[in-house]
Structures are given as C-alpha cells and as structure tokens.
Amino acid sequence: MSEKDKPGVLRETDDEARxxxxxxxxxxRSCALAVLEPETGAPFASRTLTGTDTDGTPxxxxxxxxxHTQALRADPRASLLAGEPGKGDPLAHPRxxxxxxxxxxxxxxxxxxxxxxxxxxxxPKAKLYVDFPDFTFFRLVPERAFLNGGxxxxxxxxxxxxxxxxxxxxxLAAMETGAVEHMNSDHAEAAxxxxxxxxxxxxxxxxxxxxxxxxxxxxxxxxxxxLEFPHELENAGELRSELxxxxxxxxxAG
Amino acid sequence: MSEKDKPGVLRETDDEARxxxxxxxxxxRSCALAVLEPETGAPFASRTLTGTDTDGTPxxxxxxxxxHTQALRADPRASLLAGEPGKGDPLAHPRxxxxxxxxxxxxxxxxxxxxxxxxxxxxPKAKLYVDFPDFTFFRLVPERAFLNGGxxxxxxxxxxxxxxxxxxxxxLAAMETGAVEHMNSDHAEAAxxxxxxxxxxxxxxxxxxxxxxxxxxxxxxxxxxxLEFPHELENAGELRSELxxxxxxxxxAG
Numbered sequence: 001m002s003e004k005d006k007p008g009v010l011r012e013t014d015d016e017a018r019x020x021x022x023x024x025x026x027x028x029r030s031c032a033l034a035v036l037e038p039e040t041g042a043p044f045a046s047r048t049l050t051g052t053d054t055d056g057t058p059x060x061x062x063x064x065x066x067x068h069t070q071a072l073r074a075d076p077r078a079s080l081l082a083g084e085p086g087k088g089d090p091l092a093h094p095r096x097x098x099x100x101x102x103x104x105x106x107x108x109x110x111x112x113x114x115x116x117x118x119x120x121x122x123x124p125k126a127k128l129y130v131d132f133p134d135f136t137f138f139r140l141v142p143e144r145a146f147l148n149g150g151x152x153x154x155x156x157x158x159x160x161x162x163x164x165x166x167x168x169x170x171x172l173a174a175m176e177t178g179a180v181e182h183m184n185s186d187h188a189e190a191a192x193x194x195x196x197x198x199x200x201x202x203x204x205x206x207x208x209x210x211x212x213x214x215x216x217x218x219x220x221x222x223x224x225x226x227l228e229f230p231h232e233l234e235n236a237g238e239l240r241s242e243l244x245x246x247x248x249x250x251x252x253a254g
Numbered sequence: 255m256s257e258k259d260k261p262g263v264l265r266e267t268d269d270e271a272r273x274x275x276x277x278x279x280x281x282x283r284s285c286a287l288a289v290l291e292p293e294t295g296a297p298f299a300s301r302t303l304t305g306t307d308t309d310g311t312p313x314x315x316x317x318x319x320x321x322h323t324q325a326l327r328a329d330p331r332a333s334l335l336a337g338e339p340g341k342g343d344p345l346a347h348p349r350x351x352x353x354x355x356x357x358x359x360x361x362x363x364x365x366x367x368x369x370x371x372x373x374x375x376x377x378p379k380a381k382l383y384v385d386f387p388d389f390t391f392f393r394l395v396p397e398r399a400f401l402n403g404g405x406x407x408x409x410x411x412x413x414x415x416x417x418x419x420x421x422x423x424x425x426l427a428a429m430e431t432g433a434v435e436h437m438n439s440d441h442a443e444a445a446x447x448x449x450x451x452x453x454x455x456x457x458x459x460x461x462x463x464x465x466x467x468x469x470x471x472x473x474x475x476x477x478x479x480x481l482e483f484p485h486e487l488e489n490a491g492e493l494r495s496e497l498x499x500x501x502x503x504x505x506x507a508g
Contacts, residue, residue, distance in 0.1 A: 029339070029344050030344035030345070032286030032299050033299070034288035034289075034297035034333070036290075036296075037353075041290075041295075041331075042290075042331040042333065042353060043288035043290055043298075043332060043333045044288060044297075044333050044351060045286050045287070045288035045299060045335035046349070046351055046400075047335060047337075047345065047402075049344060065263065067351075077294075077295075077297060079296065080299065081299035081300060084339065085283070085301065085338065087476050088476055089379050090283050090284035090301065090303060091284070095301050097299055097321075099291075099296060099298065125343050146300075146321065148300070222342055
C-alpha cells in the first residue's frame with residue numbers, strides 16, 4: 001500500500017466519488033442503521049429496508065414496535081451504512097456512511113402517499129405490511145457522509161452531494177407512476193438494456209421501479225440497480241428525451 | 255402475519271435462538287459497527303472485519319486513522335450487527351445486534367499474539383496490513399444482544415448466551431494452531447464433510463481455520479461457516495474425540 005492508499009487518508013471529493021456514493025445509496029435494498037438507545041445513549045445497529053424519496057433522501061420503513069423506531073422517536077440522530085460486502089475481501093467493497101436526522105412521515109400526509117407508492121414499487125413484498133397501523137416511514141435527511149471506496153479511497157461528502165436539487169423534482173414526482181408504467185409496458189426492453197449496459201448487470205426480468213430527476217431505479221427480482229443520469233434533469237419534459245437517448249446510445253454501443 | 259409474527263414481539267429465548275445467534279456472530283466475516291462520534295455524540299455506522307476470540311468475544315481489526323477507531327478510543331460503547339441480507343427479502347434473513355464495550359488489545363500483549371494468529375487464519379488477506387503500526391485489535395465485549403431471526407422472531411440474549419465459559423478454554427487456545435494444522439494436513443477431508451453436512455455448505459476447498467471449546471470455524475475462499483458443538487467441551491482432551499464423532503456421524507448419515 002502506498003501512503004495515499006492508507007485508510008483514513010482523505011482524498012479530494014470528485015465527481016466519480018459523488019457518483020459512487022449516490023449509486024450506493026440509491027441502489028440499496030437495505031442498510032445498517034445506527035441509532036441511540038433511549039435508556040442508555042449507547043449506539044444500536046440494526047437492519048432496515050431502504051428506499052429513496054424523489055429528492056434523494058433515504059427512506060426507511062419500520063415497525064413502531066422495533067427498538068430502532070422507539071430510538072428515532074426519542075432522538076432523531078441516525079446513521080445509515082449502504083453497500084453490501086459481496087464476494088472477496090469485505091473491505092474491498094465500497095460503502096457509504098450517511099450521518100442523518102430522522103423525520104417521521106405523518107400517516108395522513110400526501111408525502112406518505114407518494115413515498116409509499118415509490119417504496120412499494122421497489123419492495124413489492126412490503127405491500128404485505130406497509131399499511132399495518134404500526135408501520136411507519138422515516139425520511140433520513142442527510143447532513144454529511146463518508147464514502148469508503150475500498151482500501152485507501154476515503155472521501156467526505158456534503159448533503160448537497162447526495163440530494164437532488166432539480167427544479168423539476170416535483171413535476172417529475174407527479175408523473176413518476178405514469179412514466180414508469182408507460183416505460184414498462186410500451187418500452188419493456190429498455191430496463192434490461194439500461195441494466196446491462198449502464199449498470200453491468202446480468203440478464204434478468206428487469207423493470208423500472210423509479211424515475212426521478214437524477215436517474216432510474218431498476219429491479220429484477222431481488223436485484224436493484226441505479227442508473228444515474230450524467231446531469232440532473234432541469235425540467236420534466238427532458239425525461240422522455242433522456243430515456244430515449246440512453247436507450248439509443250446503449251444500443252449503438254452494442 | 256399472526257400476532258406472534260409481528261415484529262417487536264419478543265419470544266422466549268431457547269436453545270435454537272442461542273445457537274442461531276452464536277452461529278451468526280461466529281461465522282461473520284464483517285459486521286456493521288455502530289459507535290458514537292466524539293465531536294457530536296451522534297451514532298456512526300461503518301463496516302469492520304470481524305473475528306472471534308476463543309471465549310466467543312467478537313474481535314475487530316481496524317486502522318487507528320479511521321473514524322470508528324477514534325470514536326471507540328473516546329467512548330468504548332459500541333454495537334455490532336452480524337448477518338448478511340443475502341437473497342430475497344433482506345428482512346427475512348436473521349441478524350444479530352450485539353451491545354458491547356470495546357477493549358483495545360495492547361500491541362505488546364500475549365493476548366494480541368494469540369488473537370492475531372486466529373484472526374489471520376480466518377482472514378488471510380489481513381496479513382498484508384495486520385502488523386502496520388496503525389492497525390489495532392479491539393475485543394467487543396458483549397453486554398446483551400438482540401436476535402431478529404426473521405419476521406416476528408425476536409429474542410433478547412444475555413452476554414452468557416454469546417460467550418464461551420468452558421474451563422478448557424485456555425488449554426484449547428494453547429493447542430489451537432497445532433490442532434488446526436493437524437486436521438488440515440492429516441484429516442484434510444474432514445472440513446468439507448463438516449461444512450456440507452452440518453452447515454449445509456456447497457462444495458469448496460474447505461479448511462478448518464479455528465477450533466475452540468464451542469465449535470469449529472470453516473473457510474473456503476470467501477466463505478465462512480461455523481459448526482457449533484452440541485455442548486461446550488469441558489476439557490481439552492475431548493477435542494479429538496468430538497471431532498472424530500462429528501466426522502463419523504456425518505459419514506454415517508450419508
């Protein structure tokens with residue numbers, strides 16, 4: 001290992017690091033969640049089902065009976081660890097620690113209706129319990145993050161590096177469900193082309209499960225992939241042309 | 255879901271739950287670690303390479319430059335999450351939260367020499383950096399634990415449920431390296447038989463990487479499995495007969 005490959009030595013955060021961090025967080029099916037135990041103030045790690053809001057904020061669906069939910073209600077400070085160890089050396093795989101503040105999503109809010117729809121497309125099995133009275137969503141609003149891209153590749157990130165600030169966010173959120181359904185029915189082959197070409201995924205029954213100003217969420221059974229657009233969309237009208245361009249370029253490349 | 259399958263409803267801790275918890279912790283290659291940030295007191299989640307001491311205490315190898323090491327030196331309270339999500343619903347896979355107190359292992363101690371040997375057998379690639387001056391071991395002494403064995407299967411465990419209290423512990427630790435080498439050279443087929451029969455592992459180049467009073471650590475490339483003995487050994491002389499019995503019974507079963 002060279003000096004710059006030593007852990008703890010921070011590198012300057014560049015677009016490659018930002019893209020890796022966003023992709024890790026936005027393709028996570030579950031994360032490790034660290035909270036503070038109300039009785040003791042000690043750290044407590046658990047696993048939670050994870051999705052994202054259309055502004056890039058990570059979202060968890062949890063039972064009100066669980067220790068982490070009770071902890072977040074007592075103290076909203078939390079940390080999420082995204083990125084699975086996979087094969088080979090567990091520390092060679094990139095992972096992202098997000099320092100965040102939890103905001104419980106009110107049961108009757110419009111925000112919950114939108115979140116629920118997006119979350120359940122990503123986690124179809126969650127339909128079984130998402131509407132139980134003791135299940136609740138939290139948005140884990142990022143404050144800052146720490147990316148470990150493998151040995152010696154450490155970066156600090158800001159909330160802005162992880163959030164989607166496009167002015168088209170609300171307009172895109174309003175049309176998301178319709179656009180997803182349109183793509184999956186009228187351009188059913190696109191999801192597989194995106195997954196294989198841009199996300200180096202193996203073949204599968206790929207479908208689109210999310211569309212936002214920064215990219216596309218793709219799923220095949222248990223697998224989730226995230227295709228990040230090169231730039232955030234500035235208006236909702238660009239969505240169609242960006243999806244078409246990505247498809248055209250992937251096909252042209254082979 | 256029935257009432258007892260609801261999350262947060264604790265079941266009575268039985269031997270099956272204890273065995274699952276021990277197996278999760280003792281077969282972990284890496285864990286999510288939750289610590290307290292020194293500057294803010296906020297929870298911080300990261301990933302660490304994990305092993306166990308011969309008394310069952312989980313052990314991590316970390317860089318002194320990392321955030322989690324600095325945090326543990328400032329406040330030793332920590333939590334480990336063991337158990338990987340794997341395929342299917344991430345929450346259907348069992349995982350274990352251990353609430354623990356970190357004890358840094360002194361660089362010059364005999365305890366470190368023994369830990370290092372056992373840890374490096376489990377993580378051969380760690381040989382590359384384990385002796386760097388800024389790498390250090392912590393023992394994460396369990397206080398209590400919380401097992402989530404899948405939806406609605408929640409159990410509380412005590413430190414005693416996770417620790418190995420056998421009077422033969424030291425004697426076995428003293429002979430561990432020799433016994434591992436003997437098994438892997440003179441009974442090279444045993445590890446594969448153990449892994450397939452008792453741990454439902456696929457074929458592989460299985461070897462024994464750890465032996466203690468409570469069981470056997472098995473490795474094949476990236477994979478780690480834990481074979482728990484039905485009872486802790488009460489004296490070191492039982493090791494040979496227990497290993498022979500397990501081999502004989504596995505062969506007799508098919």
